[in-house]
Amino acid sequence: MARDGDLPTIFNPKRVRAPSVIITSEEVVESERGGGDGDRDRPNGPPTPLSPRAPLTPQASVCSAPPLTTQPSLQQAYSESATSSQDEERQLRDKKCPRSCCSKFAKKIYYGICVMLTLTASWVTSTHCIKHMYLEEYPPHTHGLVYSTESSHMVNNFTSRHHTHHLYNAPFFTAWFCTNWLIFFYPLYLIVMLIHNKCKSANDIVFDAFSDFKEKGFTFARFISRCGLFCLLWVVTIYMYTYALKILLSTDVLALFATNVSCIYLLSWVILHEQFVGVRIVAAILCDTGIALLAYMDGITGSSTLGGVVLAACAAAGFAIFKVLFRKVMGEVNSGQRALFFSILGIVNASLLWPLCLALYLTGSEMLPSHRMPWIYLLVASIALLIFHLVFQFGNIITYNIFVSLALITAVPVSAALDVVLYGVQFEGMNLAGLILIGVGFFLVMFPDNWPDYIMRLLRWSRSRQRGNNGTGRNRDAMDYRTGYIRSHLRSPSGRVR
Numbered sequence: 001m002a003r004d005g006d007l008p009t010i011f012n013p014k015r016v017r018a019p020s021v022i023i024t025s026e027e028v029v030e031s032e033r034g035g036g037d038g039d040r041d042r043p044n045g046p047p048t049p050l051s052p053r054a055p056l057t058p059q060a061s062v063c064s065a066p067p068l069t070t071q072p073s074l075q076q077a078y079s080e081s082a083t084s085s086q087d088e089e090r091q092l093r094d095k096k097c098p099r100s101c102c103s104k105f106a107k108k109i110y111y112g113i114c115v116m117l118t119l120t121a122s123w124v125t126s127t128h129c130i131k132h133m134y135l136e137e138y139p140p141h142t143h144g145l146v147y148s149t150e151s152s153h154m155v156n157n158f159t160s161r162h163h164t165h166h167l168y169n170a171p172f173f174t175a176w177f178c179t180n181w182l183i184f185f186y187p188l189y190l191i192v193m194l195i196h197n198k199c200k201s202a203n204d205i206v207f208d209a210f211s212d213f214k215e216k217g218f219t220f221a222r223f224i225s226r227c228g229l230f231c232l233l234w235v236v237t238i239y240m241y242t243y244a245l246k247i248l249l250s251t252d253v254l255a256l257f258a259t260n261v262s263c264i265y266l267l268s269w270v271i272l273h274e275q276f277v278g279v280r281i282v283a284a285i286l287c288d289t290g291i292a293l294l295a296y297m298d299g300i301t302g303s304s305t306l307g308g309v310v311l312a313a314c315a316a317a318g319f320a321i322f323k324v325l326f327r328k329v330m331g332e333v334n335s336g337q338r339a340l341f342f343s344i345l346g347i348v349n350a351s352l353l354w355p356l357c358l359a360l361y362l363t364g365s366e367m368l369p370s371h372r373m374p375w376i377y378l379l380v381a382s383i384a385l386l387i388f389h390l391v392f393q394f395g396n397i398i399t400y401n402i403f404v405s406l407a408l409i410t411a412v413p414v415s416a417a418l419d420v421v422l423y424g425v426q427f428e429g430m431n432l433a434g435l436i437l438i439g440v441g442f443f444l445v446m447f448p449d450n451w452p453d454y455i456m457r458l459l460r461w462s463r464s465r466q467r468g469n470n471g472t473g474r475n476r477d478a479m480d481y482r483t484g485y486i487r488s489h490l491r492s493p494s495g496r497v498r
Helices: 025-034 058-064 070-096 104-135 149-156 160-166 171-196 202-215 220-247 250-257 260-270 278-295 305-330 335-352 354-362 375-397 401-423 430-445 451-470 472-476
Strands: none
Touching (some): 104 220, 104 375, 104 401, 171 220, 171 335, 220 250, 220 305, 250 278, 260 305, 260 401, 260 430, 278 305, 278 430, 335 375, 401 430
């Protein structure tokens, strides 16, 4: 039981006890008259003249206590103030960094166009630089010496060994030198990651890459052996590509190398068990037909075209084998692991294959104009090839993979234009037909897996658009929004079949 003057706690959270002395209005008047001497005897203190104290009764104490609804109102006011401050911060942030006018899809399209242009330019530049090194002559410095007519006539009638002394004839050295630049893969990736993510140090990034390979079960010896095998396959592929440039035109070699997409699909279907798509088999047949036309465009006898086409086609097949085996052996890897792999591949190439380059030079199998080495073209070709492989491996991070693959076929018309302008080449007959068939096969390989669905949607959309323009579809499928009845020629408004 509560005593008189006590209130239950449920009505007043802060329990207030009623005073033992009740001040009435008469006492207030007397206190105003009496002055401040009697102030100390009153337990509640003197009231101020501006706000006279009312009698403290239980009812008055209940009314003076703060209601329970004050706490939600304070929380609501606090949340409103917090949201207003967040809105102000967002407005200031938008003023400093305005939002982009492009959507995410549009950004990927723009990035894809930039990636495709970069890949095309670098691929064409490296190919034409290597081709130019084979075509340009590097005569020795005479230093004022005059050769007789007889000696010059003898030089012109010498064998190809003496004539090629003034030419660049070193495809394996070119492949080895260009592969050495793969060492810069991981340092460039490390620089980009340090700029992009400042919270991690270089040691942490390197440790993460090695630890990911260790989690997949790769020991150091196993990893180095895999890198050695892939390095050998890579160098052989680049060697066949550079050797084919010595025989064929740059445009023909680029078109033949673009057939690697059909080889990649066939190997993925057999080894990686990817989905079977019939149109891609047709694409592979068209690519093979184009290769056959290019092989026999100059006849069979007395021409080295057949050997050059075989080398370029084998280079395309070697690149396809490299990509499919990389996915089969290494599995799914991130960008850091990929960059580390290519850097180690370059280190293995530079440290193990240089004796082979020296042996080929000493035996006379490859000729290097030592008195006038074409270092400028070689460096430009190596840097362009490094840029191509960097963008080719990491371009799918910022855009769609189709833009990365399209650069292989867009380089063909660009290279053809350069061949026409620089060397006066005319593409006609079997040569032109082979290039066209390879291009058609390439685009057929790029078709998605569910391409019939896209075609059916396009046909339905065009059919519905045609009906809408004629006005027939609108009247037949119109809905009466008052009754919800869809007009039909088969049923009456009551629902019965006519």
